[in-house]
Amino acid sequence: MTNNITGAKALIESLKKENVEVIFGYPGGAMLPIYDELYDADIRHILVRHEQAAAHAADGYARATGKTGVCFATSGPGGTNLVTGIATAYMDSVPIVAVTGQVPRSLLGVDAFQEADITGITMPITKHNYLIKKAEEIPRVVKEAFYIASTGRPGPVLIDIPKDVTTDLLDFNYPEEINLRSYKPVAAVNIEQLKQAASLIKASEKPVIYAGGGIIISHAAEELLQFAELIAAPVTATLMGKGAFPDTHPLSVGMPGMHGTKYANYAIQESDLIIAVGARFDDRVTGKIESFAPSAKIIHIDIDPAEIRKNVRVDVPVVGDAKTVLTKLTALIKQHQPKTSRWLGRVNKWKKEFPLHYKKNDMIKPQYVVESIYELYPDAIIVTEVGQNQMWAEQYFKYTKPRTFISSGGLGTMGYGFPAAIGAKVGRPDATVIDIAGDGSFQMNSQEIATAVQSEIPVVVAILNNGYLGMVHQWQELFFEERYSSTVIEESVDFVKLAEAYNAVGLRAVKPEDVKPILKEAVESGKPTIIDFIIDKTENVFPMVPAGAAINEIIDLE
Amino acid sequence: MRHTIAALVENRPGVLTKVSGLFSRRRFNIESLAVGVTERPDVSRITIVVAGDDTVLEQVLKQLNKLIDIIHVTKLSPKNSVSRELALIKVGVDSATRSEVMQIVDVFRAKIIDVAADSLIVEVTGDRSKITAMEHLLSQFGIKELVRTGDIALHRSSTTAEDIANQGEVN
Structure with missing residues (x-):
């Protein structure tokens, strides 16, 4: 416990407790006390030239390291400039904590200079947000913000702090534990559903693993590799799932969907079982939803129950963390003789027949x-x-x-x-x-x-x-x-x-x-x-599924 | 299809906005929404009636559950719950029609809570269909103003907000 420190100091101390090593930000009037504390603090601050970049940089930092990214902006336009970056992180489930300055409490709601209702504005694009009303709340809110941002399905959390709160004094005591009765990020995996999934997988002759960003978030790449090799299924990784499964692996079929490979899309359309892991059946993946994977049963593994049955029918839902679920599934299926050799032959034939290709000339392609x-x-x-x-x-x-x-x-x-x-x-x-x-x-x-x-x-x-x-x-x-x-x-x-x-x-x-x-x-x-x-300006991206078409109606160069 | 959803939420500023914002953003149709504090001052109860099929209902429940300030969400089935709505109806009357209106009010076990020379305010409580029937009957006299609270509902079992809130803390 440290007695009588300012809200600004408490914020910086709380960030240190969360092992924050770098902040991307841009100062402003409402952030003056916080930046004054930052001046001597042992945290690196990267001064950006536009707040949007602060949010994107925090996001890029988070995606590259797996840690939670932090960005700062001042009240009003500072906060509104963060919005695109926060929305980007929200859509891709990236853990960032954004701290915004706010006008003093006495001026809240009177359209004061550089006032914007940033908690109202960011409500639909944050996992959660806070407007701090008392300096004593700072340690608890920072603790909760990092916990919420980084657990379960990660996402951005915004903390809005009125300027006078940052100069108020408090006795600083960083909480050891989180007490959030309304937030339970990880549910226990339902064993019955796992068994159902396992029996579908064992029976499948044409399975496809559809791997998304959830694999990366959950550090499950190794588990995915073992699982895919065990059941001998082709793996299509989404844009968010790039790197979750090696593109160089013989079972890899590249990306699905609008600009995916022909062979990934053909495999999905002919498959008898789609095993989706940490992916959300986005419209860029499914194309015309009614025609997506018409002969397949679907196992959907995701940590966010709301993703299940949001876009497609699902035969076996499994709610849980990708790493945990894949480990358990692999254990359940052990000593399995996959029936997929004919299927892999067919997929490999497509791979040879329809590779990604372009034509060279004397210009840079x-x-x-x-x-x-x-x-x-x-x-x-x-x-x-x-x-x-x-x-x-x-x-x-x-x-x-x-x-x-x-x-x-x-x-x-x-x-x-x-x-x-x-x-x-x-x-x-x-x-x-x-x-x-x-x-x-x-x-x-x-x-x-x-x-x-x-x-x-x-x-x-x-x-x-x-x-x-x-x-x-x-x-x-x-x-x-x-x-x-x-x-x-x-x-x-x-x-x-x-x-x-x-x-x-x-x-x-x-x-x-x-x-x-x-x-x-x-x-x-x-x-x-x-x-x-x-570059050669006539070059276009192929193959391509036109908007509203089924993903096997894919057009290619020539 | 109409579904009644009961949500126990943290009694904090902005929570109602988060709930209603979620409904408009995800294009769920709210038929009615009623909110008030429970027996625990830190917990509010929101009763929401939504229109939609089972897929919509499933999404509504799951999306509500994702909001950090929501402690517990459940769908109330008509069988295992009771629901009531209250309406205030200002009816135009004159000396000829006043007693007729009062008779209808009696039959419906409603109450007259304000009397003026040319109007009465009727308070009626009941399920949605009772209120709609009342409204229909009174419309012949001329309804000047009307307000309905929307459904509020409780599960029939003895679970309290206290139990659910405590359960939340344990888990």
Whole structure:
């Protein structure tokens, strides 16, 4: 117990108790007492240039490390600028704690300067949020916030603190235990359901394991590998599940859904049993829901009961943590002779027949850039923006370990990648961190070059520059009679000069043979580096399931 | 299909907003919602009537359960629960119709709680169909204003909010 410390000091002390090593943030009037405490505190603060980037960086840090990310912003616009980042983390179940300053209690509700009802605004995009009314609440609320953010299905928690609360005095006593009668994050696994699941699996001749981000969150990659090998089933990992199962493994069939592989989609459609683990049957995965996996029974394993039967019918629901459930299932099924050899033969035939492919010419192909990154830096952490760049980054790099592919899946937030890469690099300074970007997405948070330079965070941004808002442009080409409404942005910015203006390294590649040397130069520079890859602008993302179609109605190049 | 859901929630500011926000965001249809404190001052009870099929009901229950401030959610079946609604109905009357209205009120075991020269306010308690019947009968005299509380309901067993709240703490 420490007597008579300020609310601001109590906040910092509480964060230390939660082993917070870094905060991404931006100060402001309502945060002055807190930033004053931070000045001498033994916690690193990364000053961003826009609060949205603080939230994304905390998110990228969390995804790269598995720890809870922390961001700070001031009242009013500070908080509202966090909103996109919080929503991104919410959709992808990422644990972050956002602390916002608020106007003093006496001014709450009177439309004071820089007042915004941030708890009201973030209600539908946080797992939980708090408006602190008394300084004494700070330790308990911080303890609860980290617990709620990181347990069960993780998610963002926001704490809003009025300025006068941060200057009030309290006796500081950090609680040892959580007492939340209304929150029980993990239920015991129902053994009857497990047995039912096991018997369906044993009987199945055409199973498919559909693995999502839940595997990564639950640290269950090893358990998934053992389970998949035991039952000899093909594994399709979602965008959020990239790295949960090695892309290099013979049982891997790549990603399902809209820009998934043909063979993953064909396998799902012909399967007699879908085993979904930590995945949520998102519309980008299922395509036309009525036609999804028409002959399959579905086992749905998820920690969040609300995900079960939300989008699809389920034959056997199993509520629980992926790691626990997979361990128990594997034990139940032990000494099983899978009946899947014919099925695997069929899937492998599709794999050979319909591989991911593109045509080379004398221009730089975006796929080639991604392949080159994989060849040179197979252990890199790849972060992406959103759109074509994201899909190419998913398709042409082979992910083999959890937390090496970081991307905004659910919300699809352009501008996510660069600040998330900064967060990832701060959390994993040992790793090579490369943001695979588009020229459109990158411009949504390019101001963060200043953050990377000032805080010496050497991330590499590989811009696949086609001068288009590429994914929308692709849809216009295919479905809107080539009417390119507001998607052409070519020659509007010189990214090399932009990098140099911020004292970062700017490089450009225009020929395929420049790609690898320039990538090496960027990584070896040890400095924040922006590479402008001028790519073949006619290149599109294939294969592709048109909106509203079944996932086997997939179109390909030619 | 109409379902009655009882939720015990932390009696804190903003909880009702979280519940109603969840309903609008997930496009669940609320027919009525009533909220009040229970025998424990730190716990409120929300009774919600929702329209939808069983899939919708399942989602409503699960999504409500995810809200951190919700202690316990349950669906009340008509068999194992009792529910009541209260309505206040201001009916236009004159010397000719006043006694007729009073007779209807008697038959329904309702009460007249305010008398004016040209109107009466009737208080009626009962299940939804009783109130609807009453409203229908009084409409011929001219209803000037009407307010209904929405259903409140309790499970028939002897479980109290205290029990459930304590159970929550143990688990």
